[in-house]
Amino acid sequence: MELFEKYNRPGPRYTSYPPATEFHSEFGISNYIEAIQASNSDDPQNIALYVHIPFCTQQCHYCGCNTFIGGSLDQIKRYLGYLKQEIENVSQYIDKNRQVTQIHWGGGTPNSIAMKEIASVMDLFRSKFTLAENCEVAIECSPAYLKRPQVEALAEMGFNRISLGIQDFHEKVLNAVNRKPSLLPIEELLEIIRENGFGSVNFDLIYGLPLQNIDSFGENLDRILELKPDRVATFSYAHVPWAMPNQKALDIYRFPSPDEKMAMLKLALKRLTEGGYVSIGMDHYALPTDSLAIALKDHKLHRNFQGYCTAETTGQVYAFGASAISQMRGAYAQNVRGMEDYCQAIEKDGYAVFRGFKLTENQIICRNVINEIMCNGRVDFDELGKNYGKSGSEILQVCQFSEEKVAEFIEDDLMTFDGNLLKVTPTGMLVVRVIAMAFDPELKVAENRFSKTV
Numbered sequence: 001m002e003l004f005e006k007y008n009r010p011g012p013r014y015t016s017y018p019p020a021t022e023f024h025s026e027f028g029i030s031n032y033i034e035a036i037q038a039s040n041s042d043d044p045q046n047i048a049l050y051v052h053i054p055f056c057t058q059q060c061h062y063c064g065c066n067t068f069i070g071g072s073l074d075q076i077k078r079y080l081g082y083l084k085q086e087i088e089n090v091s092q093y094i095d096k097n098r099q100v101t102q103i104h105w106g107g108g109t110p111n112s113i114a115m116k117e118i119a120s121v122m123d124l125f126r127s128k129f130t131l132a133e134n135c136e137v138a139i140e141c142s143p144a145y146l147k148r149p150q151v152e153a154l155a156e157m158g159f160n161r162i163s164l165g166i167q168d169f170h171e172k173v174l175n176a177v178n179r180k181p182s183l184l185p186i187e188e189l190l191e192i193i194r195e196n197g198f199g200s201v202n203f204d205l206i207y208g209l210p211l212q213n214i215d216s217f218g219e220n221l222d223r224i225l226e227l228k229p230d231r232v233a234t235f236s237y238a239h240v241p242w243a244m245p246n247q248k249a250l251d252i253y254r255f256p257s258p259d260e261k262m263a264m265l266k267l268a269l270k271r272l273t274e275g276g277y278v279s280i281g282m283d284h285y286a287l288p289t290d291s292l293a294i295a296l297k298d299h300k301l302h303r304n305f306q307g308y309c310t311a312e313t314t315g316q317v318y319a320f321g322a323s324a325i326s327q328m329r330g331a332y333a334q335n336v337r338g339m340e341d342y343c344q345a346i347e348k349d350g351y352a353v354f355r356g357f358k359l360t361e362n363q364i365i366c367r368n369v370i371n372e373i374m375c376n377g378r379v380d381f382d383e384l385g386k387n388y389g390k391s392g393s394e395i396l397q398v399c400q401f402s403e404e405k406v407a408e409f410i411e412d413d414l415m416t417f418d419g420n421l422l423k424v425t426p427t428g429m430l431v432v433r434v435i436a437m438a439f440d441p442e443l444k445v446a447e448n449r450f451s452k453t454v
């Protein structure tokens, strides 16, 4: 397993291609509207919707998300008013024949706002879009603010997936990072969630936080194996205090060393896979009965800014709220990050796009190749080329592929390649981001721009 160490290299996470670091401010509102219209005609797939709720009641010191701490009821109401305006404005350009197959509420802490506010946005979605009958409706929640009535209200509104930010089961660690523990015992909360018909429950854990060590992390994994959520995400703590000054508050603590972090990653992999979970990419796990594991088996896994997904059609995401990123066939568009800036932008222009990226046809092809590697660990280049009227070797040329770039991966048994079919081995899937980098013709790696894999 020295492979982890060898391939622990800085690089993009490929939640988008090109990475968000390439987005630029020359891409504005008119480009966004053009891209939506082009998606309606060039690739009228079903769509996903994303809503960003930046509000949190308390600042977790480790947090790397776009948040607004301690918003008043007035601020929340005002934000939601602008959010609805944005939804109305954008929805007028989206073809109503396109069905919504996924709705994702992220943050921030979406469950820190009143349930009736969430319901009013869901009602607006139902009036402005065509929701598919089996639409996946997911929400990220902090268990510190979840009780039976909230879970029941979410189920009533049509939510069928929930992700709980557990991070660590030890109060000592949660105290150090300024985070409240779950309001209810997790067993009880899980039971309430299941009673209310949620088809999938995810737990987020972070490794690399202060006061964690390999033993305490092992205890976290014991708890996971007892509770058996359908999905588990084990995130490597990304310490980027230059971008996230709130993380500087953790400087008084000792962090687990890189070696300890590596040991935690390996332990998670060993314990969770031995305990019946399927490893999905680098840091996600799912029970074999979960739709993610089934999609992986069928080579039908996808990925968007919200993480891994299964629906064939979630490649196009229309995103609302501060910092939200929309992903269309040929472009990305990102809204301004600050809560206040967002409200002002919508007030002034009706839209809040401040940067984005229009992809060339070649970049669209590379994105497809990188997605297939990252999600399914498999690319049949001739097959993929058919979507673009190109041969497999032409696709490889577009990616500026050369045998040297993958020679060490083949030697280390991370992948096989017969000139057309690329297959990533199970070990290779653990460092898949490094393999994807070999198919990125525009790869730019600077130590301080990207966090390492682990």
Ligand SMILES: C[S@@+](CC[C@H](N)C(=O)[O-])C[C@H]1O[C@@H](n2cnc3c(N)ncnc32)[C@H](O)[C@@H]1O
Residues within 6 Å of the ligand: 062, 063, 064, 065, 106, 107, 108, 109, 110, 140, 141, 142, 143, 164, 165, 166, 167, 204, 205, 206, 235, 236, 237, 238, 239
């Ligand atoms: C928006 S939060 C989840 C919902 C809710 N705010 C909560 O904390 O429970 C998304 C997830 O990102 C992860 N996360 C946040 N900051 C991180 C960091 N600096 N490094 C790694 N993971 C991080 C956490 O696991 C968190 O659950």
Ligand code: SF4
Residues within 6 Å of the ligand: 055, 056, 058, 059, 060, 063, 064, 065, 067, 107, 108, 109, 142, 165
């Ligand atoms: S981890 Fe979650 S609750 Fe904590 S500050 Fe970040 S978004 Fe808010």
